[in-house]
Amino acid sequence: MIKDKIGIGSRLLEELIKKAEENSTLITLEVNTENLPAVNLYKKFGFKILGTRKKYYNNKFDAYIMTKFF
Numbered sequence: 374m375i376k377d378k379i380g381i382g383s384r385l386l387e388e389l390i391k392k393a394e395e396n397s398t399l400i401t402l403e404v405n406t407e408n409l410p411a412v413n414l415y416k417k418f419g420f421k422i423l424g425t426r427k428k429y430y431n432n433k434f435d436a437y438i439m440t441k442f443f
């Protein structure tokens with residue numbers, strides 16, 4: 374199936390990346406390791422998993438540290 378719409382997540386992230394590229398050398402964030410839609414979105418836009426923060430959310434769920442370098 375050909376996807377004819379770009380999702381809002383991609384649009385927002387594209388704009389954020391454009392702004393950040395003008396002013397900085399990287400973007401870094403935390404995301405719940407179980408949040409696959411978000412983890413996949415960030416991977417699609419070139420973010421790499423640089424580490425894990427154990428029990429970061431509610432002392433229960435782990436977080437990936439994901440970073441994109443320009």
Ligand SMILES: CC(C)(COP(=O)(O)OP(=O)(O)OC[C@H]1O[C@@H](n2cnc3c(N)ncnc32)[C@H](O)[C@@H]1OP(=O)(O)O)[C@@H](O)C(=O)NCCC(=O)NCCS
Pocket residue numbers: 379380381382383384403404405408409410411413414415417
């Ligand atoms: C994560 C989120 C922002 C993605 O937004 P979206 O508009 O659905 O994403 P897009 O349609 O632009 O999709 C872009 C990519 O995200 C990933 N993705 C989106 N939905 C997905 C799903 N249900 N399962 C797996 N991957 C998914 C895919 O890699 C997708 O690329 P593809 O279409 O080429 O496969 C959205 O799911 C959301 O708002 N989630 C709740 C809030 C949240 O988790 N925010 C992030 C906190 S760190």
